[in-house]
Amino acid sequence: MIRISVGPDDFDIAVETARVSGQGGGAIASFIGQVRDDGNLQSLALEHYPAMTEKALHKIAETARADWPLHAVTIIHRVGKLAVGDNIVLVITGSDHRGAAIEACSFIMDKLKTVAPFWKKETRTDGTTKWIEERASDVDASQKWDLRKN
Amino acid sequence: MIRISVGPDDFDIAVETARVSGQGGGAIASFIGQVRDDGNLQSLALEHYPAMTEKALHKIAETARADWPLHAVTIIHRVGKLAVGDNIVLVITGSDHRGAAIEACSFIMDKLKTVAPFWKKETRTDGTTKWIEERASDVDASQKWDLRKN
Amino acid sequence: MARSLDIVYFAWVRERLGLDQEQVALGEGIETIADVVMMLVARGGVYAEIFADLAKLRFALDQDYGLPASPLGSAKELAIFPPVTGG
């Protein structure tokens, strides 16, 4: 079962974990990304392309399900204004095997970072704003999965 | 910060996640292992070596902290009689980087499976019991980390 | 009959243009994403500045990624945006 959710609301890790766990298996991997205070960050604004976002996340989840034996995939991504420490993204995978669950979770995050149409704009404590730029390490991490399959 | 807990009580993923998140970073990876119903499993009894268990888990957590930049590591392992679907183990890692958090979480699980002194005895629905045997795939997964470092 | 295409902009592309979306008429010979972008560059000003370097941009046709050389086909919507930075 795939569950995709994109919106301003926070998520409840306990509720989401129980949902995945209820789909069977015994191995549940999850990843949470939060707004990280790197010194003088005030807030993040997360913009997305509503017509495309859920479609892109579904595609990532479906690819993961095709490549690993998963009972459930949950991807929740917040948008709007977020403060330091706030949750941004949650990925949970459920499988019979811990290797499959953890790898699929890692794959989904790497693809989400490079494919899902979200953009972060940061506001510093001095009031300046800046659109965050793509990181080469994210592109590398994403491409490694493609190479692995060939 | 390292938190190790071994005992019969269940854990609360939300509470444990908040604890790790409170240590900073922005990348939180977790793994939950549960009693998996493989058809006719009734329950599991988890035995451990109390004097050694926390020491062994601490050592795994310390090794992970030495190898990845982690703000927090939580390892909770239950013992005693567990039913199908019950939580067995929880590992959470917190880092600035998702790669570090996920890899360290995977490492800790692989080491825990092969090093921490726990033993599972299963009771089938027909009443028969059996001590679970070591799996070659677990040994392989554990050794891969050692090879990687050389 | 002139074809039309909705173009949607995101992140700094949207901000610098001061525009979320616009509808453009596609003349003869406008067959690919790159053709549309060249048409926008030809407007000059901020369009020329933003769209001159295709490597800094990403494109989606009807919500699927496309490359500059991708044919527009019967797509209704072209999205132009910077590399994504979610997660």
Add this chain to the structure above:
Amino acid sequence: MARSLDIVYFAWVRERLGLDQEQVALGEGIETIADVVMMLVARGGVYAEIFADLAKLRFALDQDYGLPASPLGSAKELAIFPPVTGG
């Protein structure tokens, strides 16, 4: 003065012996884990059955893993158990 060693057993080793732990006196020449195990095997019966195949067992001295060849040193506690299966 004879040295003594606490031996603790877990999982099926414990069950088959019907014993959680016992204290043994270490005679002359008992210097390694393997020496202790051979001493147990020499008792015959279920001890001989269980401890004959070292490859099926794991050992810890004062709660740190040891190999059959590991010297006992001043260890107080030897644990003998099957490969672990937690997680």
